[in-house]
Amino acid sequence: MLKIAISQINPIFGDLKHNTDKIIYFINKAKKENADIVVFGELSLVGYPPNDILFKSDFIKENLSYLEKIKKYTKDILVLVGFINKDKNGVYNSCAILYNGKILNIYNKNFISDGKEKKYFLKGDKIYFYKFKGYNIAVGFLEDTINFYNLYKKADLIINLCNIPFITGKLNSFIKNIENLAKKINSFIINCNLVGFFDGVLLDGFSCIFSPKKGLIYHLNRFSEDFGIFNLDLNSSYNPIDYKVYDIEELYNALCFSVRDYVNKNGFKKVIVGLSGGIDSGVVCSLATFSLGKDNVFALIMPSRFTSSLSVRDAKKICENLGIKYSIINIEKIFKSYLSLLKLDISNIDETIENIQARIRANLLMAFSNKFKYLVLNTSNKSEISCGYSTLYGDSIGALSVLGDVFKTDIYRLADYINKDKEIIPKSVIKRAPSAELRFNQKDTDKLPEYSILDPLLKLYIFDNFNYKDINKLDYKDKIVKKVIDMVYKSEYKRRQLPIPIKVSDKTFNIDIILPITNRSKF
């Protein structure tokens, strides 16, 4: 029997002392529980994503010197830890195999998947097997196992480091894929993940073990650091785990965890949200309150002459339901000072007058941010962002775009989920037609199709790369399809200036999707 400890840690990029202390702490914990092996995720020593810091040779050196330090804690325990390796040719994304105070071997990741990795890392070209306590162990990275699975057939178990970005609703198919892989190779597969929100990308944990016969047999928690020990016996019969995921619940957890992790790692305690009385900012306030606690969320309600009394009442209600502090600052006086200085005629409301209001609100939010060290949470949703339906430097501002990868129709589902036990977001917020309230009787549908039409159309266009013609064949009006594609294409310049999103889909703007700014394509 092999006692395998999995350490699912949340490293902080660049804080090698912090990360190393954490690694040593968990090695000692594993030792105390008599583990034979303890494994840590990809890049766990340095944190994620290193980006151009990889060009600083002293950073690589420091990472190597911390690896030397970790080495000393490996008496009688096999330690696998993700770090950055370097040889005369360049830099590798690697796993160190440490034992009894020595580096037994270094495994360089073979499959360097995308453009971002290729900028920094060379490919490794070897796969190692170890005979350890009678077991044939292969050590590597999940992507190597997937792409070169034929090479792993003599392994009893494969221990993988892997950083797989979170995508809503994809865990079950991931489990199925790895179950099939374990069956195909006829080997146990152990995946050790990091957990944390890393510059837009969420790694959700769920480190897991698969049996070739029974599929998923063990896993750690999602959305939190975790540690667990598994007793592996090749001949034992394990109970398969039937892991069920409810997509809105996992989306909710993913967003809450990411907000908390981003705020904490960047040295903030409190956040501020511009609360309009609409559903998006209501959901952001709720998510923030659940992640950070009610004392750490401040709502700013900033009505103008165009704000309905219902909006203010609903916004207040949300704050009361959440128990968070808020201020109401009417922007009328400032708004008037702009109108008079620019000699703008309010009886003739145009985009200029609309946008001024959104930008006054941005300035007020930033003033609070500067004064009280609040981090500003952005409240734009993916449907708006796709179409550029927002005021640049107005409602588009913030340090983190909480819902930037969530379509409006899913925000309604989030609101229902938030309300599941008690009403947080008033029904009136959910039922009213969405409006930016930058003029009287304004509705989102003045410029956009209904979200129930828009969102599926955007999904076809963005996720499935349908052409204009293909979408047009479906049940949409030609005029609507043309208009939407046109809006998407014309608003790339705005998207390039947005705060980082929380990536929760496989097609996130600014992470996965880059469109040309100057773009006359019609497809």
Place this chain on the structure above:
Amino acid sequence: MLKIAISQINPIFGDLKHNTDKIIYFINKAKKENADIVVFGELSLVGYPPNDILFKSDFIKENLSYLEKIKKYTKDILVLVGFINKDKNGVYNSCAILYNGKILNIYNKNFISDGKEKKYFLKGDKIYFYKFKGYNIAVGFLEDTINFYNLYKKADLIINLCNIPFITGKLNSFIKNIENLAKKINSFIINCNLVGFFDGVLLDGFSCIFSPKKGLIYHLNRFSEDFGIFNLDLNSSYNPIDYKVYDIEELYNALCFSVRDYVNKNGFKKVIVGLSGGIDSGVVCSLATFSLGKDNVFALIMPSRFTSSLSVRDAKKICENLGIKYSIINIEKIFKSYLSLLKLDISNIDETIENIQARIRANLLMAFSNKFKYLVLNTSNKSEISCGYSTLYGDSIGALSVLGDVFKTDIYRLADYINKDKEIIPKSVIKRAPSAELRFNQKDTDKLPEYSILDPLLKLYIFDNFNYKDINKLDYKDKIVKKVIDMVYKSEYKRRQLPIPIKVSDKTFNIDIILPITNRSKF
């Protein structure tokens, strides 16, 4: 003798009809002049950079159908044109070789250089030679010739498509490299470039011909569409060209051309600049005026109580010298309305109060932009951007960051160049200590080292990837180095929200340099 026409065109991304018409126009022009061959640059049919539009299959199809159209114009002339090829495996960055109404062959680019290209293009794996009118011709892409030069030795001449991003001061070493390459292969080398500003990247033209014995023997103009015919005779003795570049002049031309091209391609005619009376906005106004004409540049002067009368006088002087229209809008009333609403004490000026002013100015610029369809030019420089010394959503706004890749010390040199014939930017602007004027007696040096110290330090850090320790060994004060690196690392979140820059160096933020946002590294 072979008559070779080079067509250095400026395609518009996605406007395939426009690009095709242009290609046909130049084919006909080449025919009229009895050219044997006419060559067009990389991706000239579709424009640059296609990005994720490459995932739209109808876009690829359309590009193929336009290629069919071009085919018809190739009677008695060999036409080489960059397009997107597709086979059952995927998509290629390719050159079509057309002759007498037929596609003779298609060459798929072999060397897919960086992560961005790898996201879209497969690698070709063949190099073709043609016997044409007695000449052994190889057709390809410059990067293939550079990386696989051994395979080209039997060629008499190599005709390359190439899109090499403009980098200030690098043309002479580029010429030298290709001269050496031509010598090494013992072949003539013809490079056909695009010209244009493409979403941040400038392609500067300078299509050129190299003799194996004489080096550079022919070139087209930089920073403009151009067309030329060269009579190639293997036995003729050509005169070598000694091409001299003055770096500030080319930088000036590069910026002027990029501004014009970006503004025109995106459907704008006029631009607006927030003119402070400082050197950066003065230089941006000057560049814009030279690119677009004085009737197409509008300056907004927005003094507050902290603005010296000298600044306003200098700003007005710049406008008068350039002959551009301007407005002076004092922001005091709006500023006061913020102060009173937020109950801020002006006798105690902090970052909050400073930033409000910069953001009022941003709101005013955007109001003019919305009202009069002016495109906002951003005036931040690379030194500030590196250190995050700017107000996000304040002076950081705009559609195009004209000086975002130009260090402050080079902006002084640009100002001198602009003033070379007559004074445009008053001496007092150049001589005064830089200040944001967001409080009384403020100077950039309150927070930053002198630019004469800062810029070389940033260059070591950013361009040469020196470590903290390496820089520290030089003649800098430890405290300054530490502080600067700390400012660079802490301001990545701001840089991610900047407008696109005009890339004029080999290390441009957001194009070449990506740092982690959450970053506790000290190197």
